[in-house]
Amino acid sequence: MNPETRPPRWQRRAEARPQEVLEAALAVFVERGYASARLDEVARRAGVAKATLYLYYANKLELFKAVVRHALVDNLDEVARLQAAAGARPGREQLTFLLHAFMRRVAGSPLSGIPKLVMAEAGNFPELARFYHDEVIARGRAIICGTLARGIAAGEFRAVDVDYAWRVVIGPALLAIIWKHSFLAFEDRGMDFERHLAVHLDMLFNGLAAPDQKGTRDEP
Amino acid sequence: MNPETRPPRWQRRAEARPQEVLEAALAVFVERGYASARLDEVARRAGVAKATLYLYYANKLELFKAVVRHALVDNLDEVARLQAAAGARPGREQLTFLLHAFMRRVAGSPLSGIPKLVMAEAGNFPELARFYHDEVIARGRAIICGTLARGIAAGEFRAVDVDYAWRVVIGPALLAIIWKHSFLAFEDRGMDFERHLAVHLDMLFNGLAAPDQKGTRDEP
């Protein structure tokens, strides 16, 4: 054998490794949950040996926290951007924009596993759940509630109880992305997120009730 | 010491044990997930020794399956009862009845942990997730879709796409019970499930948009 034609057994890529490990770990944690996730599996998917993980993260828990923190930072950046972009447009347009951005940004990316992961592990890592609750959920809620309140004040929306309405607004979208990671494989036909969002928005603004349900029909 | 005043170290209660173990196991599995759940903890909460669990369930996996299967049977009974009770009433009344029953029956009981548990473990136990999907979700969906379709045919509901609308209908309710097991502890004020449902139903039927948003006001 020619030693010079044999490729190196590995490469030194100290800059790229942490990110790659994080991505592999996110996928494994989302699929299996914290306790069932095997670090051998994370290493395999990241293309390194298990011991290499420990060069970058002190232990499994620190890796887990880094995964969530990293995803969190991405989310917060996005939330801030949305908050700025939402501006003072009409409430309807604003909610449409927010939910579209949420679905496009989150639903299609590995990030979408984070809500499921945090919910599943809330009992095991309450500090993490609280962190997520306070930093992501509370901000998202504030944006939605603000938009709702302004819409109500402007006479654009009916006077719903915003403290409960915000969960009704985000519920179907959040459920859709949790669904994706749990049951999508069992659905005969897949789920079209665009279509889901379109139906969701239509029902959110216009309701289910036909407009002529007060006893008289205005149209044939 | 008087040997006759000393209470027995334990009692033989072969009829009650399995049920008690199942209840303790459900609580622990929901809180911690399958892999993190300790059988010592299950035994402690059921008031028995760990070895006693093995008198009634062959191993951890069988116990887990028994927990889900047991909860499933309860759910299916309920679903069948609802299906019968829903009858041929107007769609609006029917959906209100269904969601009320769902919230009252599920939200307040330990059963409410099952959806969270099954979602969290779907990656680890796909057969179980499929079972749940086919037996519980598919039936619930069929009931909602049927009600929607009949309401649309009767002109009571607008002609939404029922294949997507059903998730919008159940989404906020399902999210509420998942919430309860993950984030409720971090909310300043608790969540009033009755109030949540009231807001949910109001928005579901009437939508967010104020009725005078087409440019003209029909009523003062």
Next chain:
DNA sequence: GCTATAAATGACTCTTCAGTCACTTATAGC
């Protein structure tokens, strides 16, 4: 090319539980 050293590894240890088993004890039937 040589060398220093950071990057990476494979084979190891040690802990944590799931699961077992020999033994104890409650209790039903005589």
Next chain:
DNA sequence: GCTATAAGTGACTGAAGAGTCATTTATAGC
């Protein structure tokens, strides 16, 4: 009361996987 036995237990074992470490190897700088 005695006894047979089912119900229950505490202390053990074995496996799996997190975490360690001595050794190997890629590569930057000279």
